[in-house]
Amino acid sequence: xxxxxxxxxxxxxxxxxxxxxxxxxxxxxxxxxxxxxxxxxxxxxxxxxxxxxxxxxxxxxxxxxxxxxxxxxxxxxxxxxxxxxxxxxxxxxxxxxxxxxxxxxxxxxxxxxxxxxxxx
Numbered sequence: 001x002x003x004x005x006x007x008x009x010x011x012x013x014x015x016x017x018x019x020x021x022x023x024x025x026x027x028x029x030x031x032x033x034x035x036x037x038x039x040x041x042x043x044x045x046x047x048x049x050x051x052x053x054x055x056x057x058x059x060x061x062x063x064x065x066x067x068x069x070x071x072x073x074x075x076x077x078x079x080x081x082x083x084x085x086x087x088x089x090x091x092x093x094x095x096x097x098x099x100x101x102x103x104x105x106x107x108x109x110x111x112x113x114x115x116x117x118x119x120x
Contacts, residue, residue: 005070006047015079016042016050016064017071019091022112038112039092041075043085053086057113078106088112 004018022036044050047064054062071079079087087106 003069004064005067006050006064007070007076009076013043013045014047014050015071015076016044016047017069017075018042018054018062018064019069020059020062022090037091038088039075039090040088040109041071041079041086041106043079043082057109082106082108084108 004016006014006016008014018040019037020040022038040054042050042053044053051062051064079085086109088109089104089106
């Protein structure tokens with residue numbers, strides 16, 4: 001189950017934040033927060049549409065149960081200013097203090113789901 005949460009905006013739209021295993025992580029090995037997990041932010045009209053956007057991209061087993069880790073104000077600002085309204089970065093490791101020089105920038109979702117070229 002993915003950890004995550006949501007925040008309803010005054011405009012009526014919703015920002016959903018989920019920590020998911022990276023689709024590019026090698027299978028057969030356990031993932032841990034900060035290693036192979038990604039934090040995905042989705043802007044949509046409601047929670048169901050946000051999850052549908054992720055499922056349509058190939059992330060089939062995405063569910064949101066509860067509101068344990070809602071998006072921070074900085075995350076909400078980041079997704080509002082992105083033209084697609086769908087961004088990601090590696091999930092923060094809460095055991096390591098965050099340093100400004102170690103903060104990763106947000107990436108568009110297509111860079112996460114991009115398939116490597118096939119080898120012939």
